Every structure is written in C-alpha cells, then in structure tokens.
Amino acid sequence: MQQKIIFLSIFIMKLNYLVLILFVCPICIFSQNSTEFLKKANESLEKNKFSTAIALLDSAIKKDENNHKAYHARAKAKLNLRFYSGATADISRAIELDNKNIEYYNASAVIKILTGFKTEAIEEYTKIIDIKPDDIDAIKARGQLYAQIKMYKKAYSDYNKAIEKNPKDEALLLARSAVNFSIKNYQGAINDCTTIISINPKNQDAIINRGMYYYAVKKYQECIIDFDNLLIINPKEGDAYIYRGLAHKELKAIDKACADWKKATELGYDTKKWQEENKCK
Secondary structure, three states: OHHHHHHHHHHHHHHHHHHHHHHHHHHHHHOOOHHHHHHHHHHHHHOOOHHHHHHHHHHHHHHOOOOHHHHHHHHHHHHHOOOHHHHHHHHHHHHHHOOOOHHHHHHHHHHHHHOOOHHHHHHHHHHHHHHOOOOHHHHHHHHHHHHHOOOHHHHHHHHHHHHHHOOOOHHHHHHHHHHHHHOOOHHHHHHHHHHHHHHOOOOHHHHHHHHHHHHHOOOHHHHHHHHHHHHHHOOOOHHHHHHHHHHHHHOOOHHHHHHHHHHHHHOOOOOHHHHHHOOOO
C-alpha cells in the first residue's frame, strides 16, 4: 500500500511538471531566445509563481548555457521553494560565469546562512568587500555573522567601519554596544547606548541595554534612572521592573525592590526567586 502511495506521489509530481511545460509551450512559439524566457520567468517570480519560473528558466538555460542571469533567477526561485541544494548549485554556476557580480555573492551568502553555514557566508561577504571595499551592507552583514559565531574582535572591527560611514545608525550602534559588552569593554557599551539615546531619546532597546550595563558595572543609581525613564515610555516593560528591583536591592532598598518585582509578576514575569530570597511580603 505504501509503495502505491509513493508511486502515486511521484506520478502527480511528474504530471504537475508536464502541465507547467504545456503552459510554457505556447510561449515557445514567440520566445526564441534565452532572454525572452528569462523575461517571462522574472514576471513569474514577481508573482511568486516559483515553479513556473523554474520551468521557464530551464528553457532559458537550454537556449544559452552561459546565461548567468538565468542561473541567478533560478537560484532565487529554488530558494523560495526551499530547494537549497539546487539553489546552491545554480548560484555557484552564476558566480562561475560572472565572478564580479556582487548580487550573486549576496544571494550565495543568504543561502549559506539559511542552511547553517555561517563561516562560508562570511567568506561570500568578504568577496563582496574585496570587489567593493565600501559596501556597507556587506560589512554590516559580515559583522553580524562574526558576532553570532562569537568572533567579537572581528565583529567590532566591521561595526567600526560601518559606523564611520553611518555614525547615526541606531541598529549598528546597538549591535556594537553588545559586542563591546561581550569583550568586557563596558564603558564602550555604555557610550554606544548613550550615543543612541542622544539621537533618539525614546529608543527603548538602548535605554534597557544601558540600564543593564550600568547594573553589570555596579552603577546602581544610574541603572535606576534609566529604568525610571524607560517605564515612563513603556509602563509595561517587565524587565525594567526586574532590573530596577535588583538595583534597589543592591542599594539596600528592599521595599522598593519588592514593589518592582511584584509589579513585574503582575505583568506575567517570574520573580518568585527574588521575592522569596528577600522575604517580600
């Protein structure tokens, strides 16, 4: 019974493909070259008709085996269908045919990230930077990957380069603050958050991160001030109550600490441990 089901599934898949070919065939009368097939395929891609696009791109590549744009487009279609090995093969062929095309290396990096090959994705972004040293998007992306695999010094270097070009990029500054904290450059982490807050006083991520950094370096009063400000912006931020409570505890203000933890509990956060340890009523 199981063999019959498998056979039937394969038959249906083949039948669907034949239907696609039959759908494409009328175009064959008018589309005599690879470029025309590619144009029709791109129209299908825009409509998220990925299987149709692949069938058209198969024809484009049959017409011209060196059409690197067709390989790139087919890689995108296969990627959207989660056919990662096929997408990898196609983008590799596109790069073979045009090894100076930044868009192709970007696509290759994305595929590698999605398939868990972060180190290989870094290599792709490095190739982009070799071709175009001031490509900020590639530098940012490489920095993020370095941070994810805990190569913090390299991440820090990339973030620095990107921030030199975009000194008011809040996301970049926040990312660098996290890297600074990871390499125990606590003042650098605090400074990055301070810069963000000077640009955008309502950036909640920067305020909460700076508050936590202040707590880590035992600047409890500064920590409390940051969480006071955060709670004015967002009174339902439970982490703010938790960290402000911890800072109050370090300053021996147990009643204030307990009040904050109780409020966090009301918001759905688990503060039982701290409340029990400090005998909150």
